[in-house]
Amino acid sequence: MSRMIANAASAFAPSAPVCDHTTSCITCGDVAVPMNVMRLDDERGLALCADDDGNSETVETDLVAPVAPGDRLLVHAGTAIAMLSEEGPV
């Protein structure tokens, strides 16, 4: 038991950006982010999307295809899981 606690205690906050206890973890929290489609890679079924803060990400669009630049998508773990009809929170 004590060894277990000692090992657990050695878990330290890494320097790499991770979802830690002070922020929200996209996966664990069932969190999805609204993003706007900027550019399409039709051949590979991918889209370059940007969130409301301007952060961009390559997103799988297979589940909501077809998409067009300007569409607003709900993105979870790099995949669009729903098409949003209006600007706003999720």
Added chain:
Amino acid sequence: MKHVDEFRDPALGQALAGEILGLVEPGRHYKFMEVCGGHTHSIYKFGIDDLLPANVELVHGPGCPVCVIPMGRVDDAIALAHEDNVIFTCFGDMLRVPGSDGSLLDAKAEGADIRMVYSPLDALRIAKANPDRDVIFMAIGFETTAPSTALTLKRAKMEGVGNFFCMCNHVTIVPPLRALLDSPDLRLDGFIGPGHVSTVVGVRPFEFIPAEYGKPIAVAGFEPLDVLHAIHMILTQLKEGRCEVENQYARVVPYEGNPRALQVLSEVFELRPHFEWRGMGFISQSGLKLSKAYADLDAEIRYAVPGVRVADPKACQCGEVLKGVIKPWECKVFGSGCTPERPIGTCMVSSEGACAAYYNYGRFAREREVV
């Protein structure tokens, strides 16, 4: 005014809280479970339970995928990460989850090549950039996340990436809910249903809750007014003697979910006969593994994993917390032996774990006044 502000409007929140007060019967105790870790996070972050009457109790469910991973699976992951020529990839929160002999972060410190990714697609990119090494993606999550893994596995096959493998820990939401409802030590009056899981599976899978167990459920969004609105809906059902599934989150959740996502899931995954949940034991047909068509991408087939069942630490009461039997602060080691910086149990690791959420937002306001 940003659109999101409408869902965080304090005046509307107070008005809704006032209506909720009018719906409760004095002398009756109401116990509602929020299934999803995202709701737990919102409830503590925005102080939603402080707006509720004292006889409305929110208990936290098993909806944090990191929190339900048993120690034995962490040990299996560490064993895979230590295999020669392997790059092991996973989401950030998994790194800190203690196994029986340290965490993935400890294994990384010992020299294993473990990398954090934000999506399965990131892991596939690493595989393409390192064709002479095996890249394993540790997949966790409910039905919200599983389609992302499934699409990436399809892409790996389609693009002929032969060095990409998946250690699948995806779980499904309905079996643990059924297990909770069958549990004799937990008496619930209703459920706040998971929002984004429902985006994929739809609302229909939750119909068994009112039909078979006579409990109302409202699928809810994650803003404070969403959660309050869902509680209002459940209380209204109880007051009117109704019992059904309601969709508070209709602006995002279609009744039928995402049929394409469900099709992809059935193509890439199949149900395991049983899967172990932390604190809840083995639950039938609650976990996913790669289907026969994708077996060549299954890390657990390519490599042998120990597969040893490890008992949870005795001091840790994550199991009771996950089942809503005790509150986080009622655990013997909460805030003393177990903190977000030095977690013993999984509920203290993930930001959506009930213990971490309570530790970060709620521990200063435990004694609350009756509204």
